[in-house]
Amino acid sequence: MTQNPDLFHEKELWQAFPLIAGLDEAGRGALAGPVCVGTVILPRKHPHLLRALSRARDSKQLTPRQRTDLVPLIQQIALAHGIGFAPSEEIDRLGIVPATRLAASRALESIHILPDYLLTDFRLELPELDIPQTAIVKGDARSLSIACASILAKTARDEFMRGLDGEYPQYHFARHKGYGTLLHRKKILELGHSPVHRKTFQIKK
Numbered sequence: 001m002t003q004n005p006d007l008f009h010e011k012e013l014w015q016a017f018p019l020i021a022g023l024d025e026a027g028r029g030a031l032a033g034p035v036c037v038g039t040v041i042l043p044r045k046h047p048h049l050l051r052a053l054s055r056a057r058d059s060k061q062l063t064p065r066q067r068t069d070l071v072p073l074i075q076q077i078a079l080a081h082g083i084g085f086a087p088s089e090e091i092d093r094l095g096i097v098p099a100t101r102l103a104a105s106r107a108l109e110s111i112h113i114l115p116d117y118l119l120t121d122f123r124l125e126l127p128e129l130d131i132p133q134t135a136i137v138k139g140d141a142r143s144l145s146i147a148c149a150s151i152l153a154k155t156a157r158d159e160f161m162r163g164l165d166g167e168y169p170q171y172h173f174a175r176h177k178g179y180g181t182l183l184h185r186k187k188i189l190e191l192g193h194s195p196v197h198r199k200t201f202q203i204k205k
Helices: 008-013 064-077 088-094 096-109 144-167 182-191
Strands: 020-026 035-041 080-086 117-121 133-136
Touching (some): 020 096
Parallel strands (some): 020 117
16 A cells, blocks of 8 residues: 655754755666755645645656646645756756755756755755755655655656657657666667766666
8 A cells, every 4th residue: 555645844844944855856767867966845724635636746656647647736725846957968967966965956956946845755865055954765656745756756757768868769768768677778788878868877687
């Protein structure tokens, strides 16, 4: 049985920290394309927040159509929302962890509100930022703020990868979104790397 994200963590913090930003990433383990981080600040004074976003959950548990349908609802309800990318060149140069943190910083820089507190999915700690924060194991399944951020990140990255499919149709990015599927690995071994592949990532043969 899947767990629906709730506002437990937000409610524990809201009195002291009115502006809580949830953050989550998409594309961390892909072989091509950017890593993307979404951020969402939900309003603590919304009278029916859980009910209004009852369909939101970990983006991996949703179909592409369900994610796409939720994006405008999340954007309408949120006090602020943003997206940040780090391309494959930065991932190869910096490593995936620093590149993901860079994408998270860009997501936060894209919004017009400075959050008081960050709730991040596990492994998305941002020690370089002077903002109190908590990284939650399976945060996208437990925190509504993180779940909404995961939906924005996944949807934005999928759209980006569909755009790359037009530039590099031989790799079929629209089908696998850059992840290491059998088809994708075969195409890399057959054609070599494109300019948007992560050349430091190992390919399982």
